[in-house]
Amino acid sequence: MATLGAHEQKHKVTIVGSGNWGTTIAKVVAENTKEHPDLFESEVQMWVYEEQVAIPEASKLYDPSSKYSTEKQKLTTLINHFHENVKYLPNIALPHNIVANPSLQDSVKEATILVFNLPHQFIGGLCDQMKGSILPYARGVSCIKGVDVSSEDINLYSESIGKKLGIYVGALSGANIANEVALEKFSETTVAYDPPPMDSRGPTPKEGGTPRASELDLTKITEHKDSKGLTSKVRLTAQPPELPPLDHQLMHTLFHRPYFHVHVVSDVAGVSLSGALKNIVAVATGFVAGLDWGDNAKAAIMRVGLLEMRKFGKMFFENTVRTATFTEESAGVADLITSCMSGRNYRCAKMSVERGVSIAEVEKSELNGQMLQGTSTAKEVYGFLKARGKENEFPLLTSTYRILQGEAKLEDLPDLIAKPNLF
């Protein structure tokens, strides 16, 4: 187990988000912060998008004589009272050192490590609200499976968040159906963390002066190569030397559990792109499952999907992506497989075909507020590919969007994806 020596300060962790995966990762992290008091403050703040919730009658917490069962209450009140997220992760006991906080600014203000974990459509607005409230030397990890697409550009969420907040952000992604991880069934994940070299330790002393752990001494302009290989000057604040160094070893200690095995790598692009693009492939796999075409058809979609994911990485992130990530890491092929077997994108796409209704209708009726990422990512990625004139080079990603739009027939999918050059 990692012990990094005695330090005057400890890391304080905040989870930004509290959905199905957000709450599960809060549980993982809170178990570790409690187990490593030499490195972390035990308390983990979890920012909750506040809503009024009644305990479902199916819940083991349901007690008709209690005010909590009959009346709608604030979700934060319920989480902090029962140590359970009754809406997004029901029937899972949460560690008592998780504190649900409805105030974004208050929840992040002391965090030295910010874990971003919520549906990707909300992150831009939340970063705007967070500006000015976070520590300048905080570091982040994005668990978001999605890509940040503007009219003609594509960015990893880790980098978009990092740019908006002026901090370095890595990524976590893997074959991680949240409910299974929450039940402590074995799984693996991949953490990608590759901060600019200044993070290696210590303040930059003023010439002839003694280093002090103040922001002034620790902030410097440093060269940083982003995931597209572009080198730019970024203003970044080093973490004070009083804190345990935030390196691969500490990342491992923060996320690894006996049931949740972590592999830390440096390929932020490969890890992030895998998590985003596999959601589109899962929608396509759900579609063919809905037609009852069998496992061979699903495997064919997964094969083409994996090749398109790798080609996408090579084409648009060629300078930094490690193509082996797609086939060697949990974030790559393993996440593709689990998502295409039982993920929400797969299940909702399958039901939409079986019931003859839109996937959005199924999402609304079946997910109790949880959100699909595959449908919006399909639209965003298609828009990006089309703007570049590359849509025909990614037939599965493109066809999935066109089927969602009613512009292509699902039954034609085998021909639509036949014989592309995916290498």
Ligand SMILES: NC(=O)c1ccc[n+]([C@@H]2O[C@H](COP(=O)([O-])OP(=O)(O)OC[C@H]3O[C@@H](n4cnc5c(N)ncnc54)[C@H](O)[C@@H]3O)[C@@H](O)[C@H]2O)c1
């Ligand atoms: N659930 C999984 O099994 C799983 C596993 C791995 C990764 N992921 C990824 O993790 C990320 C988060 O997914 P999740 O499963 O925790 O979320 P989720 O699908 O449970 O989404 C619901 C969350 O969105 C929040 N929300 C709703 N409206 C909001 C608003 N206006 N502003 C801010 N928040 C709002 C809700 O409070 C809730 O916390 C996604 O990128 C997802 O792809 C999910």
Ligand SMILES: O=P(O)(O)OC[C@H](O)CO
């Ligand atoms: O349920 P999905 O489809 O959002 O997928 C969940 C996870 O990403 C699987 O690793």
